[in-house]
Amino acid sequence: MPELRKDPVSGRWVIIATERARRPGNFIDPQHDAEPETEKCPFCDNKDRPIHVVKKPMGGWYVKVIENGNPIVQTETAFDRRGQGLYYVLNGHGVHEVIIETPDHTANMADLSAAQIERVFKTYVLRFNELEKDPHLQCVLAYKNYGQAAGSRRIAHARSQMLATSVNPIRVEEKLKSAKKYYDYHERCLYCDLIQQELAEKKRIVVENEQFLAITPFAPRFPFEIWVLPRKHHARFYKGVLGEERALAEILKEVLLRLKIGLDDPAYNYVIQTAPFARGERWDRWRTIEEDYHWHLEIMPRLTRAAGFEKGTGFYICAIPPEDAAAYLREVRVS
Amino acid sequence: MPELRKDPVSGRWVIIATERARRPGNFIDPQHDAEPETEKCPFCDNKDRPIHVVKKPMGGWYVKVIENGNPIVQTETAFDRRGQGLYYVLNGHGVHEVIIETPDHTANMADLSAAQIERVFKTYVLRFNELEKDPHLQCVLAYKNYGQAAGSRRIAHARSQMLATSVNPIRVEEKLKSAKKYYDYHERCLYCDLIQQELAEKKRIVVENEQFLAITPFAPRFPFEIWVLPRKHHARFYKGVLGEERALAEILKEVLLRLKIGLDDPAYNYVIQTAPFARGERWDRWRTIEEDYHWHLEIMPRLTRAAGFEKGTGFYICAIPPEDAAAYLREVRVS
Numbered sequence: 001m002p003e004l005r006k007d008p009v010s011g012r013w014v015i016i017a018t019e020r021a022r023r024p025g026n027f028i029d030p031q032h033d034a035e036p037e038t039e040k041c042p043f044c045d046n047k048d049r050p051i052h053v054v055k056k057p058m059g060g061w062y063v064k065v066i067e068n069g070n071p072i073v074q075t076e077t078a079f080d081r082r083g084q085g086l087y088y089v090l091n092g093h094g095v096h097e098v099i100i101e102t103p104d105h106t107a108n109m110a111d112l113s114a115a116q117i118e119r120v121f122k123t124y125v126l127r128f129n130e131l132e133k134d135p136h137l138q139c140v141l142a143y144k145n146y147g148q149a150a151g152s153r154r155i156a157h158a159r160s161q162m163l164a165t166s167v168n169p170i171r172v173e174e175k176l177k178s179a180k181k182y183y184d185y186h187e188r189c190l191y192c193d194l195i196q197q198e199l200a201e202k203k204r205i206v207v208e209n210e211q212f213l214a215i216t217p218f219a220p221r222f223p224f225e226i227w228v229l230p231r232k233h234h235a236r237f238y239k240g241v242l243g244e245e246r247a248l249a250e251i252l253k254e255v256l257l258r259l260k261i262g263l264d265d266p267a268y269n270y271v272i273q274t275a276p277f278a279r280g281e282r283w284d285r286w287r288t289i290e291e292d293y294h295w296h297l298e299i300m301p302r303l304t305r306a307a308g309f310e311k312g313t314g315f316y317i318c319a320i321p322p323e324d325a326a327a328y329l330r331e332v333r334v335s
Numbered sequence: 336m337p338e339l340r341k342d343p344v345s346g347r348w349v350i351i352a353t354e355r356a357r358r359p360g361n362f363i364d365p366q367h368d369a370e371p372e373t374e375k376c377p378f379c380d381n382k383d384r385p386i387h388v389v390k391k392p393m394g395g396w397y398v399k400v401i402e403n404g405n406p407i408v409q410t411e412t413a414f415d416r417r418g419q420g421l422y423y424v425l426n427g428h429g430v431h432e433v434i435i436e437t438p439d440h441t442a443n444m445a446d447l448s449a450a451q452i453e454r455v456f457k458t459y460v461l462r463f464n465e466l467e468k469d470p471h472l473q474c475v476l477a478y479k480n481y482g483q484a485a486g487s488r489r490i491a492h493a494r495s496q497m498l499a500t501s502v503n504p505i506r507v508e509e510k511l512k513s514a515k516k517y518y519d520y521h522e523r524c525l526y527c528d529l530i531q532q533e534l535a536e537k538k539r540i541v542v543e544n545e546q547f548l549a550i551t552p553f554a555p556r557f558p559f560e561i562w563v564l565p566r567k568h569h570a571r572f573y574k575g576v577l578g579e580e581r582a583l584a585e586i587l588k589e590v591l592l593r594l595k596i597g598l599d600d601p602a603y604n605y606v607i608q609t610a611p612f613a614r615g616e617r618w619d620r621w622r623t624i625e626e627d628y629h630w631h632l633e634i635m636p637r638l639t640r641a642a643g644f645e646k647g648t649g650f651y652i653c654a655i656p657p658e659d660a661a662a663y664l665r666e667v668r669v670s
Contacts (some may be wrong), residue, residue, distance in 0.1 A: 003556035008517070008525060010509045014554045034525035072652055085532040086525070087553045143644045150643070152353045161644070174345045174505075182343070190343060190421070197420040215463045218422045219340035219349045221646075265442030273649030300646050309478045309486070309496070311556075311635050315504035317407055 002073055002092025004167055012170040015072050015092060035070030043157040048116070051097060052126060054119050062116065064100040065125045065162075071096035073165055079136035093136055095164040099123055107156035108146060108265065110256035117249035121241060124162070124272070128238035131164045132209035132277050139172060139276040140164045142237070147267025149302040168276055174284065175273060176293060184293030193231055200318045204322050206329045207254050211247035214255045216322035216329075223304060223320045224263065224329070227253055228297040235293040237274035252297070254334065259301055267302040336412055337427025339502055347505040349511040351426060351509035377414060378435045378492040386432060387461060389454050397451065398458045399435040406431035408500055414471035428471055430499040435492070436456055442491035443481060443600065445591035452584035456576060459497070459607070463573035466499045467612050474507055474611040475499040477572070482602025485636040502609055510608060511621065511628060518627030526629030527568055537636050540655050541664045542589050546582035549590045551657035551664075558655045559598065559664070561590055563632040570628040587632070589669065594636055597667035 003016045048065060054063040073094030080091045101120045102112055124142045131140050144160040145152040168176070184191035198204055198215050206214045206226060214228045228251055234240025241248055259266060274295040278286070297300060310316050338351045367509045389399040392636025408429030415426045436455045437447055444452060466475050479495040480487040503511070517525035533539055533550050540548045541561060549563045563586055576583060594601060608628040613621075645651050 007554035008529065008550065009513055009552070011513050012507065012509075012554065012556070012649060012651075014556060015650065017652050017654050043336060084553075085527055086538075087532075141644060141648055141650070143647060145644065161527065165650075169648040170509075171345065171647065171649035174347075174649075178344055178346050193421055197422075201420075217344070218419075219342035219347065219351075222347055222348070232393075259633050262372055264447035269646055271644060273647075278384070295666065297648055309476060309480065309498070309604060309606060311604055312506065312608075313432065313476055313504040313508075314347060315350065315476070315500075316347075317352050319352050322353050 001077055002089040004073075004092055005167065006088040006090075006167075008086050008088070008222065010170070011173070012245075015165075017072055017092075021033045032060070035279040041105055041155055041157050043155065043159060044105050046100060050121065050231075054123060056233070061103055063102070063119050065123060065127060066098050066100065068161065072163060079166060090166060094165055095097065095131060095134070095162070097162045098161065099127075099128065099160045101140075101160060102122050102158050104154070105206045106158050108256065108260060109144065109158050109160075110253060110260045111252070112158060114246065114253050115133050118246045120160070120279065121245040121248055122255045124160075125241065127162055128236075128274075131162070132181055134212045135279065136166045137164045137277065138166050138267070138279055139168045140274070141169070141271060141273040143269060145269055148266075149267035150300075150318075151219060152267070159171065172273065172276065176275070176289070179292045180288065182214045182285070183288055187290060189233055191229060191296065195229055195231060195277045206258065206325045207251060209247055209251050212251045214251055216326040218322060220318050220322050220325075221316040222300050222302070223318055224257075224259065224266075224301045224325045224331075225322070226299040226301075228252060228255065228299070233291075233294055235275035235290050237272050238293040240295050248297075252295050255299065255329075257334045258329045261334060262329055263301060263303065266298055269302070270297055270299045272297050337408055339408075339425040339427055340425040341404065341425075341502075341639045343421050343423070345505070346454065346508070348502045350500075352407055352427075363370060364487060376440055376490055376492050378490065378494060379438065379440050381435060387458065389458060394497060395629055396438055397452050398437070398461060399613065400458060401433050401435065403431040403433050403496065412540065412602075414501055417582050422554050425501060426562050428501055430466060430469070430472065430497070432462065432497045434477075434495045434497065436495060437493050440491070441493050443591065444479065444495075445494050445495060445588060445595045448587070449581065449584045452588055453581045455495070456580040457584055459495075460573045460576065460580070462497055463571075463609075466497070467624045469499070470610065472499045473501050473614055474503045475609070476504070476606060476608040478604065480604055482600075482637065483637075484602035485604045487602070507608065507611065511610070511624070513628070514627045515621070515623065517624055524627060526564060531564060535607045539661045541661050544582055544586050546588045549586055551661040553657060555633050555653050555657050555660075556651040557593065557637075558653055559593075559634075559636045559660045560653075560657070561600075561634040561636075561664075563587060563590065563634070565630065568626075568629055570610035570625050570630060572607050572630040575630050583632075592669045593667045594634075596669060597664055598636065598638065603634055604637065605632055605634045605667055608625065 004013050006082045007011050048066040050064050053061050053067040055061050072236050073092040076093045077093045079093040141163045179190045204215045275289050340349050341348050347373040383401040385399050388396050389398040412428045413427045414428040476498045514525045539550045552562050610624050610628045
């Protein structure tokens with residue numbers, strides 16, 4: 001049974017994935033996770049019982065949601081929390097799904113049509129709404145690992161994942177806290193202010209459309225890190241994006257294409273940062289969250305290996321200024 | 336000139352290493368950092384002007400401290416902080432040194448004698464005391480990258496690094512805050528309590544001696560993550576370790592040997608977590624730090640690649656329970 005454990009020293013939740021556990025001796029090969037290219041892609045002609053299907057009008061499907069075959073957390077695990085001396089542990093209750101983004105064996109989301117990417121986002125929205133119904137789920141992460149360096153398996157078929165758990169991961173907490181602190185002082189949304197400043201300074205904007213802008217953040221952790229920010233203030237992705245799914249699909253496709261062409265198809269991750277579900281007793285401290293938080297999408301290309309001391313300190317070194325990265329990506333010819 | 340920039344969204348400082356910058360086009364090769372094995376090790380017969388040398392009585396040296404040839408921060412950079420709208424930026428004032436741990440071409444600290452490792456720790460202590468004299472330096476990180484997967488260069492010669500900056504990295508801040516919060520509530524040191532619990536439960540202890548214990552933490556980020564904790568309470572490494580350098584060397588050698596033998600010489604990082612220097616105006620909020628913080632050494636073997644979504648969420652999945660990892664390492668035969 002997977003467990004969620006909270007480190008008392010950092011306040012960080014980690015997942016102890018006992019279901020995935022291997023014998024310690026199996027850890028000696030750092031390439032252990034790399035699997036041989038399989039002959040048949042399990043996503044092209046997927047036979048799993050789907051959780052949700054976006055059907056084509058003439059038969060077949062556009063987008064399919066299935067259970068993750070190797071889930072980090074499980075629905076069957078009851079919600080239960082308990083202390084163990086100074087430690088804190090939760091059963092790994094949660095949901096872990098795979099969103100197959102296309103029936104075709106296309107690897108990179110950059111190569112899907114904007115209409116198809118729009119369907120993917122609409123599918124996320126549906127799943128967010130569904131997952132909200134479980135009162136023990138707090139935080140839903142919609143994310144993508146593209147390429148092996150980004151943690152994906154070798155099978156190259158465009159897909160993303162949704163992971164719903166009963167806790168907030170530490171980076172989500174950090175962001176919520178910073179946004180609240182800013183709002184408490186300024187009585188304005190941090191992200192709305194940030195968007196204003198980026199629009200005025202212009203030098204970190206990669207591309208923009210009427211609804212969104214894509215910027216390289218002022219203090220990135222990784223070279224070519226990109227944030228896609230909605231101009232319209234909303235704390236939550238699955239409510240704020242309504243009616244703007246196409247515009248989001250268009251700007252994301254544009255950004256992913258620029259990365260693909262400009263940086264030779266790098267591995268990347270993205271994650272949608274959105275306010276957690278509002279849940280009774282745990283919710284008081286986020287009283288102003290509707291005003292103070294602002295959903296967005298983060299893209300992290302994996303161009304460099306994280307060197308050593310980042311792991312121990314959280315102190316990242318970014319070897320290219322974000323202003324240069326944005327200028328470079330603006331110049332990439334996408335057509 | 337390198338810059339320290341603070342991300343307003345997470346509160347995280349990052350280093351924009353403009354001195355190390357490459358043209359964006361050079362980022363297309365993820366193996367770019369791998370360099371060919373050089374014919375001659377620059378550390379064996381080092382000719383750099385040393386910052387400090389621990390001399391052998393009959394000529395030659397035991398340990399040598401030199402400037403990092405590719406520094407992240409620089410002494411020549413004046414200390415200066417300024418706002419840019421809602422952003423915050425500091426000049427990259429700081430010190431970045433390399434500690435050559437042996438004149439012999441030995442790769443892994445595990446293979447040095449305890450007496451030699453003791454000399455390394457005594458050298459760290461000397462450097463901490465020296466670096467404390469610069470009133471603009473706040474935090475000193477003493478750390479090691481062993482093996483290419485841990486961010487080291489290909490040259491295999493045991494060495495560690497010290498990085499002194501005018502800010503606290505986010506993980507140091509997190510730890511300081513958690514410890515303070517615990518102390519404010521319990522009026523006891525979190526780490527002292529944690530040590531008591533670990534000694535009572537025993538199941539996560541890897542090895543111990545009179546002065547230290549080495550445990551796998553309850554909520555690790557990585558398989559086989561290990562913390563070496565001093566039984567004696569002290570907030571600061573370079574003061575608390577005095578007189579116990581040999582005992583620390585012995586337990587660290589023991590742990591590193593068990594990792595080397597049990598896990599086939601994995602890459603690893605370690606970092607000494609210690610309270611920052613006490614500095615006037617910034618110090619008020621850490622009023623109780625002498626009582627609430629407790630220095631320690633973290634070891635992070637690099638057995639698995641960080642998968643995708645850890646980067647975006649800080650949510651780590653550890654595929655082996657720390658109790659199993661500790662049991663496995665206890666069984667490794669080191670002689």
